[in-house]
Amino acid sequence: MVLNYIWIAFFLLAAVCAIIQCFTGNTGVFADIINSTFENSKTAFEISLGLTGVLSLWMGIMKIGERGGIVNVLSKALSPLFSRLFPDIPKGHPATGHIFMNIAANMLGLDNAATPLGLKAMESMQELNVQKNNELGASNKWSKEQVEERNITATNPMIMFLVLNTSGLTIIPVSIMVYRAQLGAAQPTDIFVPILLATFAATLAGIIITSIYQRINLFQPVLLGFLGGLCLLVAGTIWAFSQMDKDTMDTVSTFAANVILFGIILSFIIAGMVKRVNVYEAFIEGAKEGFTTAVRVIPYLVAILIAIGVFRASGGMDIFIGGINWLVELCGGNTDFVAALPTALMKPLSGSGARGMMVDTMTTYGADSFAGRLACIFQGSTDTTFYILAVYFGSVGIRHTRHAVTCGLLADLAGILAAIAVAYFFFA
Numbered sequence: 001m002v003l004n005y006i007w008i009a010f011f012l013l014a015a016v017c018a019i020i021q022c023f024t025g026n027t028g029v030f031a032d033i034i035n036s037t038f039e040n041s042k043t044a045f046e047i048s049l050g051l052t053g054v055l056s057l058w059m060g061i062m063k064i065g066e067r068g069g070i071v072n073v074l075s076k077a078l079s080p081l082f083s084r085l086f087p088d089i090p091k092g093h094p095a096t097g098h099i100f101m102n103i104a105a106n107m108l109g110l111d112n113a114a115t116p117l118g119l120k121a122m123e124s125m126q127e128l129n130v131q132k133n134n135e136l137g138a139s140n141k142w143s144k145e146q147v148e149e150r151n152i153t154a155t156n157p158m159i160m161f162l163v164l165n166t167s168g169l170t171i172i173p174v175s176i177m178v179y180r181a182q183l184g185a186a187q188p189t190d191i192f193v194p195i196l197l198a199t200f201a202a203t204l205a206g207i208i209i210t211s212i213y214q215r216i217n218l219f220q221p222v223l224l225g226f227l228g229g230l231c232l233l234v235a236g237t238i239w240a241f242s243q244m245d246k247d248t249m250d251t252v253s254t255f256a257a258n259v260i261l262f263g264i265i266l267s268f269i270i271a272g273m274v275k276r277v278n279v280y281e282a283f284i285e286g287a288k289e290g291f292t293t294a295v296r297v298i299p300y301l302v303a304i305l306i307a308i309g310v311f312r313a314s315g316g317m318d319i320f321i322g323g324i325n326w327l328v329e330l331c332g333g334n335t336d337f338v339a340a341l342p343t344a345l346m347k348p349l350s351g352s353g354a355r356g357m358m359v360d361t362m363t364t365y366g367a368d369s370f371a372g373r374l375a376c377i378f379q380g381s382t383d384t385t386f387y388i389l390a391v392y393f394g395s396v397g398i399r400h401t402r403h404a405v406t407c408g409l410l411a412d413l414a415g416i417l418a419a420i421a422v423a424y425f426f427f428a
Contacts, residue, residue: 006346006353010307014314021315032313040309044302047359048294050182056290058174061265063286064279068271076100081226085164085207086157087216088128095124099161107171119395121161126396129155153400154393156214159407160207162392166348166408167206167415168383169199172264176376179359185367189261191376193237193253194422198381200234202415210407238425249426304356312360317342336428337420339364339371344378344416348385348409355379374423381415 014033021029082100089095098121130151154162173195180188204227211218218227241249272279311317320342325335340361347354361375385408393401 006349007303007307010311010316013316014310017311017314017316017319029314033310036309036313037306040305041302043359043363044305045298047179047182048298048301052291052294055175055178055294056287058172058178059290060283060285060287061268062174063289064272064277064282065264065268066286067277067282068268068273068275070104070268070271072101072104073271080222084220084223085160085211085216088155088157089125090128093124093128095121095128095157098124099157102161103164103169106165107169118161118165118392122158122392122396125155125158125161126151126398129158152397154398154402154404158393158398159402159404160210160214162389162404163206163210163407163411164203165388165392166383166385167199167203167411168381169203170380171196172261173380175355176358176380179355180362180367180376183359183362183367183372185362185372187254189258190254190426191373191380192261193241193256194373194377194419194426195380197234197237197422198377198415198419200230201418202382202411204230205414206407206411209410210403213403213407241425253426300352301356301359304353305360308356308360312364334424336370337374337423340374340378340423343375344419347378347382348412349387351384351387354384370423370427373427374419377419377423378416381419382412385409385412 018029018033079096079100082096082103083089083091086096086099089099098118102118102121173192176191176195177188180191207227208218210216211223216223218224241253244252269279272282308317321338324338324341328335328338343354343357343361346357358375358379362369362372365371367373385405389401389404389408393399393404
């Protein structure tokens with residue numbers, strides 16, 4: 001629904017900007033708008049077509065990892081941490097397993113697996129919520145109306161779970177690297193390390209903010225060890241790269257990204273062999289899903305790129321970016337990041353909308369431009385907060401979200417600020 005209004009707004013604002021331009025003497029603006037619809041629809045199709053091969057490759061690799069038990073390994077590794085972040089869930093309850101599986105799938109970029117696991121996790125947590133409230137109602141502590149009100153109110157575990165999802169922690173940003181390769185980036189993987197740093201910052205901020213709201217003791221040894229270790233990892237990475245000059249930094253970050261990615265591919269294949277999985281068949285099955293995904297994204301990409309193209313051709317995008325530029329300059333700041341800002345502003349509202357903004361930024365300024373790279377980091381640093389809240393809460397009838405939106409948006413803000421800082425550090 002949100003994207004529907006945004007899509008309409010692009011055209012209405014474009015019309016207003018075009019009419020204003022006509023009065024200032026630019027009578028060719030409507031021709032530019034129509035031409036942009038043809039050009040952007042062609043661009044969207046060409047990008048989607050180019051996605052099929054690379055997306056099939058990575059979806060095939062991911063399927064091998066899934067069958068080889070990598071998701072289960074990650075779930076067990078995260079168990080000590082998550083049991084402390086979700087203290088209201090009884091030990092050994094099925095909800096815990098569903099949460100672990102969802103987060104692990106998200107970290108590996110297995111969106112198709114992560115969403116159903118996430119819905120199952122919400123369903124399990126809602127069953128706990130209803131059971132607890134019904135027991136309190138049966139003891140005459142609450143009235144029937146109070147029980148029903150509590151049944152549609154988000155619990156602490158639900159909110160923590162949603163914030164972890166909206167912070168967008170992903171180890172392998174496959175789709176972003178695919179888009180960069182398709183749009184001619186010299187090194188499509190050069191944003192791998194920056195995205196990891198930015199998404200870690202968003203996740204760390206989300207955990208801390210939500211824990212403060214829910215009065216979870218962050219000084220427990222396991223939590224302190226995890227959060228402290230995460231901070232040390234990020235600080236160590238930044239320190240190591242700060243000792244290098246620009247050329248060395250580019251070389252090392254690209255080399256590290258490629259080694260890590262190839263290492264992941266090998267580990268998935270080896271895990272499949274150990275589990276006696278038919279690795280080839282698993283790859284083919286995943287590749288088919290990748291092909292289907294690439295085809296399915298065509299109409300969405302066409303729709304959003306046409307709307308953005310119309311808005312840009314009308315001069316509306318220049319007015320928007322120019323206005324932010326003016327404000328940043330007024331405050332004495334560097335304005336290099338402003339051209340990529342539409343991706344960051346769109347991301348909490350719509351994943352496909354933000355993807356369209358990212359592609360538009362790379363197409364307009366170049367995949368290897370500062371703005372193009374920053375748009376990719378924005379895209380990878382957080383997830384679609386309002387979409388996730390709507391889908392997950394809506395699936396179990398939750399209407400009172402309490403502090404979920406606040407915590408989710410603050411995590412998004414932390415991711416955006418971290419993305420800007422990381423982009424300046426690596427690419428300015």
